[in-house]
Amino acid sequence: MNGKRLILMGPPGGGKGTQARFLQDVYSIVQLSTGDMLRAAVAHGTRLGKKARLVMDAGGLLSDDIIVGMISDRIGEADCENGFIFDGFPRTVAQAEALDVLFDEKYLRLDAVLEIRVPDERLVERITGRFACEGCGEGYHDIYKRPKTDALCDVCGGGGFLRRADDNKETVNARLIAYHEQTAPLLPFYDAKGLLKVVNGDQNMNAVTAELKEALGD
Ligand code: AMP
Secondary structure, three states: OOOOEEEEEOOOOOOHHHHHHHHHHHHOOEEEEHHHHHHHHHHHOOHHHHHHHHHHHOOOOOOHHHHHHHHHHHHOOHHHOOOEEEEOOOOOHHHHHHHHHHHHHHOOOOOEEEEEEOOHHHHHHHHHOEEEEOOOOOEEEOOOEOOOOOOOOOOOOOOOEEOOOOOOHHHHHHHHHHHHHHHOOHHHHHHOOOOEEEEEOOOOHHHHHHHHHHHOOO
16 A cells, blocks of 8 residues: 555664665655764765764754754655655654644645664664665664675675764663653654554564554555
8 A cells, every 4th residue: 555654663773764664665655764864964064964963973862943844845855745654753742743733734644653662671782783785775783684695785785884873882872861751752642643553673673564564554
């Protein structure tokens, strides 16, 4: 089924990016990751990128105005017409309220908010072991998902891999605190609207994908 507008929520390292990539293919929708957008700005050395780098390295959150402006522009682009899945947005109640206003203005409807639930103690290991293909973005993990041929990407065959600058033990704790203090309050916010669906993220990737699809009624 096409045309879905979804939010994927969950703690840092909970598998949002991986699952969003699966779901974008399943439903022919676009993954909109504010983290990826900010990392692109950092890589390009833009003014936003310079500001973002400092905040991201500290594990904090960028201001709501910046993030909402970015998303407002992005969902107006042609490739978003058939639907999209937010990954890492909204992250504060203020962002969620701004998103409600944006959707009203554009006559759009949110179909579901999916929470990938993972206990905190599992996250540090998951985050500090992860890396991704420099060419196609496919995600890997030192323990759970190594490339089949050592040092070559399974998907595109590329030989370059990157680790995120903020995927270290020190920053992870600050990111977890930001999640619990600022983002977790969104769960009751969306539950009250009847939109929240919770899946168990503490299992293998395929099982999580299957639960997500089931939660969406497919
Ligand atoms: P992520 O890739 O979603 O883990 O995001 C990486 C970092 O980008 C976060 O730790 C924040 O510093 C920043 N960031 C991403 N999305 C948002 C957002 N919606 N609001 C504020 N900051 C964000």
